[in-house]
Each structure stands twice: as C-alpha cells, then as structure tokens.
Amino acid sequence: MTVEVNINDRRITGKRSPMLYGHFIEHFHRQIYDGIYDPDNPLSDEDGFRTDIIDAMKKIKVPVLRWPGGCFVSSYHWKDAVGTERNPMFDKAWRVEDPNTFGTDEYIKLCRKIGCEPYICTNAGTGTPEEMSDWVEYCNLENEGKYAKWRIANGYKQPHKVKYWSIGNENYGHWEIGAKSADEWGRLVRESAKMILHVDATAQLSAAALADIDWNINLLKNCGQYLDWISIHQYWDMMPEVNHPAAYEECMAFTKNIARSVDDVRGILTAMRLEDKIKIAFDEWNLRSWHHPNVHTIKQGVNKEDYVTPRDKNDDNSIYTMADAVFAACFLNAMNRNCDIVGMANFAPILNTRGCIYSYDKGIVLRSTYHVFDLYVNYLGDTILDLWTEDGMPVMNVNSKSGEETAVDTLDLLATGWSDREGIALVAVNKHACESQSIALNYESEDAEVIVYSITGKSKDSYNDRDQNEVMIEEKKTGLFRSGMDVELAPHSVNVIQIVPVR
Numbered sequence: 001m002t003v004e005v006n007i008n009d010r011r012i013t014g015k016r017s018p019m020l021y022g023h024f025i026e027h028f029h030r031q032i033y034d035g036i037y038d039p040d041n042p043l044s045d046e047d048g049f050r051t052d053i054i055d056a057m058k059k060i061k062v063p064v065l066r067w068p069g070g071c072f073v074s075s076y077h078w079k080d081a082v083g084t085e086r087n088p089m090f091d092k093a094w095r096v097e098d099p100n101t102f103g104t105d106e107y108i109k110l111c112r113k114i115g116c117e118p119y120i121c122t123n124a125g126t127g128t129p130e131e132m133s134d135w136v137e138y139c140n141l142e143n144e145g146k147y148a149k150w151r152i153a154n155g156y157k158q159p160h161k162v163k164y165w166s167i168g169n170e171n172y173g174h175w176e177i178g179a180k181s182a183d184e185w186g187r188l189v190r191e192s193a194k195m196i197l198h199v200d201a202t203a204q205l206s207a208a209a210l211a212d213i214d215w216n217i218n219l220l221k222n223c224g225q226y227l228d229w230i231s232i233h234q235y236w237d238m239m240p241e242v243n244h245p246a247a248y249e250e251c252m253a254f255t256k257n258i259a260r261s262v263d264d265v266r267g268i269l270t271a272m273r274l275e276d277k278i279k280i281a282f283d284e285w286n287l288r289s290w291h292h293p294n295v296h297t298i299k300q301g302v303n304k305e306d307y308v309t310p311r312d313k314n315d316d317n318s319i320y321t322m323a324d325a326v327f328a329a330c331f332l333n334a335m336n337r338n339c340d341i342v343g344m345a346n347f348a349p350i351l352n353t354r355g356c357i358y359s360y361d362k363g364i365v366l367r368s369t370y371h372v373f374d375l376y377v378n379y380l381g382d383t384i385l386d387l388w389t390e391d392g393m394p395v396m397n398v399n400s401k402s403g404e405e406t407a408v409d410t411l412d413l414l415a416t417g418w419s420d421r422e423g424i425a426l427v428a429v430n431k432h433a434c435e436s437q438s439i440a441l442n443y444e445s446e447d448a449e450v451i452v453y454s455i456t457g458k459s460k461d462s463y464n465d466r467d468q469n470e471v472m473i474e475e476k477k478t479g480l481f482r483s484g485m486d487v488e489l490a491p492h493s494v495n496v497i498q499i500v501p502v503r
C-alpha cells in the first residue's frame with residue numbers, strides 16, 4: 001500500500017531551534033576521564049582533549065553541551081575543581097573518586113573547541129543558593145568580587161559567559177542525593193534563582209522538573225517569574241539494575257506517545273499562562289537508560305564488582321542497533337513537531353555509556369544514533385512544514401518489553417524547509433522490522449531533483465563497532481522530481497528525502 005504524502009511548503013508550522021540537537025556529558029564512567037579528557041593519550045591535544053572525539057562532535061554541530069551531571073552534580077562542589085589546588089573528591093553519587101582535574105575551566109575550554117554553548121547544571125542536592133551564585137560570579141562577572149578575581153588569577157581574564165544554567169537535577173527522585181519535597185523545591189529554586197539573577201540578570205534559568213502536576217505547579221507558582229526553561233528527562237528502555245536491552249520490535253513499542261511528557265508539561269504551562277515565557281528543555285533523553293546497578297537503590301553494592309565493574313556493560317556496542325537510530329529519529333521528529341514549546345533537547349550522553357560516540361584508546365566508533373544526528377543537523381531544514389497523509393497512516397502491531405501487544409504507526413514523517421533557500425527535506429522513518437513501505441510525494445515543485453540519504457543497516461540488529469561499520473548514511477540520487485512519484489523506504493530505515501532545485 002502506497003501512502004499518499006502531501007506537503008505544503010507555503011504553510012510553515014514551526015521554526016526549530018538548533019538546540020534540539022543538543023547533548024549532555026556527565027562525570028560518570030568513561031564520559032569525562034578516559035573519555036573526552038585523556039591527557040596521556042597520543043590522540044589528545046595540548047589540553048588533554050581527544051581530538052578525534054572533538055572532530056566527531058564538530059561534525060554533528062553540537063549546539064549546547066550540558067555538564068557536569070546528572071546525579072553526579074547533587075553532591076559536587078565546583079570550587080574543588082578550579083585553580084592550581086585540585087583535591088580529589090569522593091563522588092557520593094557514583095561512589096568513585098573524582099580527581100577534579102577536569103573542572104569548570106576545562107569544560108569551558110572544551111566547549112570553545114567544539115564550538116558549542118556551555119550549559120551548567122548546579123548542585124541543588126547538598127549545594128546552596130550561594131554556592132550556585134558564586135559559580136555564576138566565577139564564570140560571568142568581569143572582575144568584581146573574589147570569584148571573578150579567582151578566575152582571572154587562574155588565567156582566564158575574560159568571563160566565560162555561560163548563558164544557560166539549570167538549578168538542580170532530578171531533585172524529585174528518591175535516588176538523588178539531597179532529594180527535595182515539592183514545597184522544599186519551590187523555595188530552594190526561588191532563592192537560588194534570585195541570587196543567580198542578582199549576579200547576572202541575563203542568565204537563562206531552568207529548574208529540574210518532570211511530567212508531574214503537583215511538582216510543576218508548586219515550582220511554577222513559586223518560581224515561574226524567574227524561569228526561562230523547565231527541565232524534563234526521559235529514558236524508555238529502563239536498565240539501571242539489569243542490562244537486558246529491549247529487542248527491536250519492543251523498542252518500536254516505545255515510540256507510541258513518544259511526546260507524552262511534552263504534552264503533559266505543555267498543558268501545565270498553558271494552564272498557568274506561562275507557555276510563551278517558559279520553554280521545555282528535554283535535557284536528558286535516550287531510548288536506553290544507563291546501566292549502573294546497586295547505586296540508584298537504597299541497598300548499595302559493597303564490592304566494586306557489584307556496582308562499578310558492571311558499568312562496563314554500557315560499552316557493548318552491539319546494543320546500539322537500528323532500533324536506537326529509528327527511535328532517535330522518532331523522538332527528534334516529535335521535538336521538531338513541538339518546537340513551539342520545546343527549545344532544547346540533550347542526548348544523554350554524547351560519549352560512551354549509551355552515547356552516540358564510543359571511544360577506546362586507539363579511536364572511536366560512531367554508533368547508529370550518531371548518524372541520525374548527522375542526518376538531522378546536516379541534511380534537514382530549519383523550518384517545519386505542513387504535512388498530511390491521505391487515508392491516515394499504516395499501523396503495525398508489536399509486542400512491548402512488558403509483553404503487551406501495541407499498535408504503532410509504521411511511518412514517522414516530518415517535512416522541513418530552509419528559511420534561506422529553495423527546496424524541502426522530508427524525514428521518512430520506516431519502523432517496520434522487515435517490510436518496505438512506499439510513499440507517494442505530492443508536492444508542487446519545478447525543475448527539482450530528488451536525493452535520498454538513508455540509514456538502514458543490513459538488518460534491524462545492525463550496529464557499528466571497532467571492526468565493523470554496518471550502519472552509515474548512504475546517498476542515492478533518484479533523478480528529476482515529479483509530484484506524485486513513489487519513493488521506497490527500506491525496512492528499519494531513517495531517510496531524508498531532499499527535493500531541491502536541480503544543481
């Protein structure tokens with residue numbers, strides 16, 4: 001059955017922010033140390049950063065990089081990791097020693113090398129409004145006060161100009177150090193926001209939230225006037241304790257209602273008349289949750305083999321298949337469709353663990369999700385166009401990880417244009433594990449050619465590793481465009497179909 005796809009490029013339904021393709025990096029396992037920061041590695045530059053990893057990050061034009069956590073931040077004290085005296089700290093979140101050799105100044109240097117905006121998440125677990133605002137003094141004041149003077153003494157005469165700040169991380173969760181009640185949270189965020197804005201009135205502030213009415217109403221009633229963003233997180237294939245990845249079709253079940261959290265938070269913002277003032281920062285998202293047994297629980301592991309060694313299981317590249325790529329495309333499509341209320345999204349994390357880049361001592365592996373970011377950043381437009389299908393959308397039944405039969409749309413489509421040039425670029429995702437899908441493109445365009453960029457892999461379980469590259473972007477020129485022409489979408493594939501003036 002061919003699906004009739006209609007695109008009206010005269011009706012722009014949104015202009016997405018490049019920040020939807022943002023990322024997150026945390027002091028966890030090999031994301032920072034033995035990850036991006038590897039001074040002893042010959043592949044690293046004079047500042048100790050892996051140049052091969054930075055080059056890969058630059059290729060997907062990372063617009064913003066959230067740091068240093070995540071749970072890590074809720075007992076992190078930034079002053080331990082600036083200046084000449086760096087004292088190792090015991091990281092109470094992940095129960096390992098952090099040498100503190102990578103701190104604020106190294107992070108800012110990293111952001112400059114990548115060419116991205118810094119986005120700092122502050123410690124609202126054991127931290128205080130004063131410690132947070134001192135951090136803003138250190139980063140953003142020209143030279144007033146002891147913290148700006150400390151930055152200058154550390155060799156950074158110019159302010160770091162950190163625009164984006166988040167107050168806390170998941171402080172609603174029992175697993176978080178220094179977790180708060182909704183009432184405590186409202187007061188803490190308000191006092192922290194006041195002090196931060198007293199230091200830098202231009203700071204853009206977010207605060208930890210979730211798709212929960214009580215938490216958000218209390219937060220927004222107390223602090224709505226101070227906030228520019230509200231932060232939410234979501235992982236779908238939950239594996240913190242048992243590293244049992246969902247199979248391909250189980251992952252497709254997770255695509256049902258993929259934007260439900262956005263819908264819920266949008267509803268609360270609208271009900272409180274804040275939808276024009278506050279945007280959603282979906283600042284941690286990934287199909288797969290991170291595997292770290294016996295720390296997010298009340299009962300902590302006793303031996304390192306119980307709670308540190310198992311983290312290496314995140315490094316198994318065979319986990320990250322076409323399921324991850326197809327899911328990521330469906331998520332990014334949903335954020336683009338909601339770009340009026342979602343202003344930022346951060347893949348969690350960018351490097352190692354469940355990241356789109358995997359690094360080892362002699363090189364890197366670009367996992368399947370990396371190629372999705374490459375497609376969206378480098379082959380899609382910045383305006384969202386009106387798209388509809390005649391006679392609805394084909395549906396497929398898949399079994400969820402919990403064993404329920406779930407009906408999901410087989411296709412996920414998004415039409416984009418460019419605000420500065422002619423042509424359109426359509427994302428067409430075929431989620432079906434084994435069947436191709438044909439679409440007919442109804443769109444008025446003269447003298448245009450069709451170029452299709454596809455990520456598909458040999459099978460639904462294809463993945464990339466040190467010695468294999470099964471998942472890549474393949475380009476196919478299919479000749480001149482005529483309205484109504486059919487395009488075949490391979491099974492388990494993410495496709496960008498460009499209809500652009502003949503070059």
Ligand code: AHR
Pocket residue numbers: 026069070071072169170233284289290291
């Ligand atoms: O599993 C990693 C954790 O997920 C992050 O540190 C936290 O923000 C979220 O709970």
